[in-house]
Structures are given as structure tokens and as C-alpha cells.
Amino acid sequence: MKMEIQRLSLDECARLRSIRLTALQDAPQAFETTFQTAVAFPPESWQRQLQNLPTFIAVVDGVDSGMVRGASNPDDPSLAYLISLWVAPKARGLGIGQALIEAVIAWAGSEKYARLVLDVAEENEPAIALYTRKGFKPTGQTRTLPPPKDHIKEHEMVLELSVG
Template sequence: MIVRLGAHEVDRLRTLRLAALRDAPDAFGSTLAEAAARSAADWQRQLVDLATFVAVDAGRDVGMVRSARHPDEPTTGELLSLWVTPTARGRGVGAALVDAVVDWAGAEALHRLVLDVGDHNAAAIALYARKGFMPTGVTGTLPPPRTHVREHQRAREL
């Protein structure tokens, strides 16, 4: 089951995000130390600014993804922060979370979704390819101190 978090679910978001950063530190722009230092107000602001979806299995949160309108392209959305717990991988959780963002984008009348993925993350790249996200040719790196981690952008028309 996929649910959208409300602005009051700060602890739930914080717990999932910190778990993601512990598990896959080179998959996200933020570091564990940065995220752990955020205030409750900052976490709540994220829940207001970003549509946050959580996968729930047997009463446990097993994955998350966030999305937002692209700041420079009014008809484009961004798929952000996709993560699935190691024990839930390979069971369609990631695909269901991507579908939640696609549905959100449709409801927001967006025409395109973009995401950034680490070049080293073969499983995520395969998932995104199955879901219709194609490379755009835009590349970059994570922010310091992880500029050695290369990533590329993928996009999907809606």
C-alpha cells in the first residue's frame, strides 16, 4: 500500500530518510549528518513543499519517494529521494512508488518527470528504464564531499 504523508508526520519522514541515508549514502544529495541536524520545523516544511509517498507492508514503512514541481520548468515535475528498505527490494515496491509519483504528476497536470540517478546504481537505473525514464544527456555529480559520485538525469513524458 502506498500512502501520502501529511504535514504532521514529521517523525515518520525523519525515520525513513535517516534510514535511507544510512543505507545508501552515495545515492542522495544530502548527507546523514546534514539530515540528522535538521529541526522538526525543517522536516515539516519538507512535508509541505514535497509530495511524500511511503510504501507500507504489514504495518511497516518499507520505502519512500518524494516529488515536487521543477523550479525552472512549470510543466515538469521531479522524482526525488526514492528508497526501498533492503528487505523489501525486488518485490515491486520501487515500481509502486514511481507509479505514485506518476499519478501525482498527472493530477498536477504536469507533462514530464525528471530524476537524477547515480551512474553506479544499476538496480535503480533498470527500474527507471522499465518505467519509461530515458537518459537526457545531462550529467553531474553529488555535492561535496561526494563529488566523485557521478549521476545522470532521466526523463519521462506523461
């Protein structure tokens, strides 16, 4: 297996749309956005997402097989978020999720954020185990997703980044 992590450039909306829609269809319980909402996004929405959210793709033997994005918080410039983590079912258990998380940690570190925060569904044991291995700790904050996913409770986790 040959795997590389690529950061999408601003003209790669089609690549983003394709893998994100696949992720939303495969793992609806893991994300707030629904497939039905995202499939109707106009091209400008994907363009805006690429502009606002650094996006990393895991390419496995030439095929886009995983993604993750970073986000910032206009109200707290010390905080970055890790969002949209997904690995294609066939490619799981090979360390790709870990490599994608590392890409966002490197991005957040290079941008001098102090903390990296994420939300994970309470029942998502593989993801919680992976984040814990990478050093994320539960903050104790929880939230319920808005309808139609209001049966899903998410826990916030944080990784303190060494700034310096």
C-alpha cells in the same frame, strides 16, 4: 505480504524523519543529502519538506518500508521531479520500488506536469534498470554531486507524461 502506498499528511514529520534518516544511512551513494546533515535538521525543516514535497510511503505488513517524493521547479512549471526513492533492503525485489514510482507518476499526471525528471548515480544499475522499465530515458545531462560526494556522477532521466 500486504503492501500499501500512503501519502504522508502534514503532521507526519516524525514518520518522514525516521524513514528518510534510515534511507540516508543505508544508501548514502544514492542521495545528495548526507545523513550527518539531515540528522541535525530542526523540526521546521521536516515540516517544510512535507509542505513542499508530496511524500509517499510503502507500508509493508504495517511497517514503513520505502519512500519517494515529488518536487516541482519554480523556474519551469511543466517539470516535476522524482526524488528520494528508497526501499528497505529486506523488502527489495518485490515491486515496491515500482509501486512508489507509479505513485509519483500518478501525482505528476494529476497535477498536469508535462515531464517527470530524476537524477540517478551512474553506478546504480538496479535503479537505472527500474526507471528504464517504467519508461524513463536518459537526457544526456550529467552532473557531479557536491562534496563530500563529488566522486559520484549522476545521469538525468526523463519521462514524458501525456497531458490531456
